Amino acid sequence: MLYIVLIPLLLSCIIPFISKIKHKLHTGLFVFLIPTVIFIYFIRFVGTEFEPVRQSYNWIPSLGINFDFYLDGLSLLFALLISGIGALVVLYSIYYLDKGERLGHFYVYLLMFMSAMLGVVLSDNIFVLYTFWELTSISSFLLIGYWHFKEKSRYGALKSMLITIFGGLSMFGGFILLSVMTGTTSIQVMIQNAEVIMNSPYMPLALGFMLIGAFTKSAQFPFHIWLPDAMEAPTPVSAYLHSATMVKAGLFLVARFSPIFADYEWFFIIVSVAGIVTLCWGSYMAVHQTDLKAILAFSTISQLGMIMAMLGFGTEAAAFAAVFHILCHATFKGSLFMVAGIVDHETGTRDIRKLGGLMTFMPMSAALALFGTFSMAGIPLPFLNGFYSKEMFFQSTLDLPAGANVVATFLVDIIPYLAVFGSIFTFVYSLYFLFGTFAGKKQVDQLPKHPHEAPIGMLLSPFILVLGVILIGLFPNAFNGTFIAHAAEAVAGSAVVENIKFWHGLSPAFQMSLAVVAIGTILVSTRRKWSKVYTFVPGGRSINNIYDAIISKLDSWSRRITTFYMTGSLRLYMAIILSTIMLVTLSFMLVTDGFTINSNDLAPVRLTEIAVVLVIIAAAIGTIFARQNLAAILIVGVVGYGVSLLFVIYRAPDLALTQLVVETVSVALFLLCFYHLPNLRNKKDSTGTRLTNGIVSIGFGTLMTLIGISAHSSDWFGTISDYFLKTSHSLGGGDNVVNVILVDMRGLDTLFEITVLGIAALAIYSLIKIKIKKGTK
Amino acid sequence: MEFIILILAGVLFATAIYNLLQKQLLRIIIGTVLLSHGAHLFILTMGKLKRGEPPILADGVSEYTDPLPQALILTSIVISFGITSLLLVLAYRTATENNTDNMEQLRGNDNE
Secondary structure (H helix, E strand, O other): OHHHHHHHHHHOOOHHHHHHHOOOOOHHHHHHHHHHHHHHHHHOOOOOOOOOEEEEEEEEHHHOEEEEEEEOHHHHHHHHHHHHHHHHHHHHHHHHOOOOOOHHHHHHHHHHHHHHHHHHHHEOEHHHHHHHHHHHHHHHHHHHOOOOOOHHHHHHHHHHHHHHHHHHHHHHHHHHHHHHHHOOOEHHHHHHOHHHHHOOOOHHHHHHHHHHHHHHHOOOOOHHHHHHHHHHOOHHHHHHHHHHOHHHHHHHHHHHHHHHHOOOHHHHHHHHHHHHHHHHHHHHHHOOOOEHHHHHHHHHHHHHHHHHHHHHHOOHHHHHHHHHHHHHHHHHHHHHHHHHHHHHHHHOOOEOOOOOOOOOOOHHHHHHHHHHHHHHHOOOOOOOHHHHHHHHHHHHHHOOOOOOOHHHHHHHHHHHHHHHHHHHHHHHHHHHHHHHHHOOOOOHHHOOOOOOOOOHHHHHHHHHHHHHHHHHHHOHHHHHHHHHHHHHHHHHOOOOOOOOOOOOOOOHHHHHHHHHHHHHHHHHHOHHHHHHHHHOOOOOOOHHHHHHHHHHHHHHHHHHHHHHHOOOOHHHHHHHHHHHHHHHHHHHHHHOOOOOOOOOOOOOOOHHHHHHHHHHHHHHHHHHHOOOHHHHHHHHHHHHHHHHHHHHHOOOHHHHHHHHHHHHHHHHHHHHHHOOOOOOOOOOOOHHHHHHHHHHHHHHHHHHHHHHHHHHHOOOOOOOHHHHHHHHHHHHOOOEHHHHHHHHHOHHHHHHHHHHHHHHHHHHHHHHHOOOOOOOO | OHHHHHHHHHHHHHHHHHHHOOOEHHHHHHHHHHHHHHHHHHHHHHOOOOOOEOOEOOOOOOOEOOHHHHHHHHHHHHHHHHHHHHHHHHHHHHHHHHOOOEOOOOOOOOOO
16 A cells, blocks of 8 residues: 555656656646546455455654555545546646646646645554645645746735644644654554543643644634635646545544543534634635635635534434535535636636636537535435535434533523525535536627637546536445445444435425525525625625734744844843843852852951052953053953963963063064054944843943852862872973963863964954955955 | 952953943953953962962972963963954054044944
8 A cells, every 4th residue: 555655756756757758748647647547456445345444654652653554435535536527637637738838847746745635644653644744734835836937826826825733733742742642653552542541641742732633634613714815726736635535634533533432521512613604704705705615615715614514413313414515525526616716717717707608619518517516515315415415414413412511501501593594505505516617698798718618528527527426426325335324333433324314204304405595595586785885795805804914914023023132232132142041050059059158268458469450450440441542452462461470370381471572562463453443433223222231241341240159159069280290200201380271281272272372373364355345356 | 369369350340341331442452452461360269379480490409380370371371362363453453444433323234
């Protein structure tokens, strides 16, 4: 199974070479073989006697991260959708995309996505699942931005990337919590140990994180906003990724983990509410759109919400209905996207206000759209699969188990009404899509191209999908036993026996369907009269605006914060660094009670030394007030000589000698620069700045003194210098211990100190010698 | 006495940092020089002041001052001298190339 998952990814490496011969052959013809082979591989598993298959390949065994693949009913359903619709989409894209496009890029991204998606649905290891999950986000980003020269494509790609990666990372957090709780990385082992997870205090956190991941990927309210903008992708991509496969990854995640969480009250509340709200909002907003693909995008959002709601219900019948609708939705939505692409391709526009009356020009497309939209609307005809799933949806809303708490009880009461509300609007936008495009007034003159029927090859894929709609509609139970029941079993956690029948009698669910059709018909015919309602809800408020505001605010705030402290002034950076050092050290010392004063072990104070110290202090303070360069340099010299005097007093002859020489040379160097540097006057800061600088410097000096006193007062262990003194003569062969340390015992220091001097000398030489003429930089 | 020398080191640190925070290049270099003086005195004091003769072995002497801090300071003096001279030449070059030694004007380009 590893090879099946990786085949598209591996073969995508040779696509760029094949796409070079595009003058003779469309690259898609070669690519078409890949999903077909995969589809044939998976179709062999279909049957009533299906048993889950498990395979494992080592990747990082030490971390428990392996390519563990697990093929059960749910994975099989998704794998068939991915490869089957993948093949049809590639077939469609052969006719949709011109040979002049960058086909190499397109098919590489598409195959990458196919691998990633197969990996997501087949992985049993959560970290491998996460890896493939992010790969779907990345390849989706690349595909949305396929026409990268368009501003809107880039905007849509970035938006989907930010939102889905945000969700992906959140899901990753949930996965880590789960693996910490159970000590395993395998989903199936987790399901077997569900009670460990349910009893853990981290369970709500893990569930919340995972649901954010699922909701962002499956475009649930309020994370649905990326999906309409993702419609800037080429239509084959919209049909494949944004209706049939990727947006169902979130549903897959919820379905996969629902055996663990299904009994948890808040799982029901959160998932059903998210689903129902998404269903209503998506279908309500779809009627308001003018772009064919935007209608379909909001329709996808609402249908995904419906499936999500059913997964949240947690009953066996709801799980069955959810799985069934995943299959149905993939067939009719895929075909509708392809029809929208055909209309766009043959007329040059997707704006429904400009379209109309295309039935006579494009009878085949119109017929395909008719089946697709009627199935989507759930019109009660025995050959449309959408009706069965809608009926099961209504039935499952009615059969909800009584809630344990107040919120759940309230939800159980209200959900059927919301379901009917969402379905009414589903009916409205389905017919609006169909009649707005193919019926009504002909406006052929205003279209960019003269409309005509699409080539047969282009119609082939939507035709096969519509055939699927009808076949599932006519023989629902043939699909039931072979794989829907197996998939539902994986979701519900126990065997599910459901019989799909067209006629249940005049049941409440059927009455709900009739109500939907009746009210929907009225609303469709009076659409112009009530469409003003959109100026009130949502009006100017939309979640897009909030997203845009967040992005631009984050941008401007971070810019403001950065320009606030990154002023380019080195003095400010210096002050910040020093204050930070000061505050951190001070608070550390205070917290650990580090300041101590112990005067037991001190040398006696003598007047000569006091005099030297006072002179140095006076000179050091004098540097601040000196106005002339010469004065400042000489005062620094006084400090240096004073320090060397202290070295003399404290029995350090070598130091005194070196300090004297170095100080003399330094002063000479200062004097050399003296003529070339401007004078020190007239560079005064404001009082506030001077005060801050004063506080920082005095604070730092005080702190260093205190640290020095504390360090001196605490005697941890003796010195190692006894060794140097003892062995200087015998081992080093010298009596000057300091010099023996420098060249013998710690000679390496000296070597590199010489190197430092050498580098400094070279740098000074080149600074003086190299002159870069202005303008030649 | 150690406390007094440490106070002196503190004063040197304080004045050094006040100079470092000034506008003019020359003042900043003066600040680094003072800072290294302060650090040297700090190291010297850590080895305890004046507990015997200079660390040059001689007959009949049993108490010497600690030679290790002296070796460390000697290394440090040389390094800080190298840095100071490099900074001076750099300041000279900066001031002549840009016609200013004011740190407020030496801020680099916006695009960097």
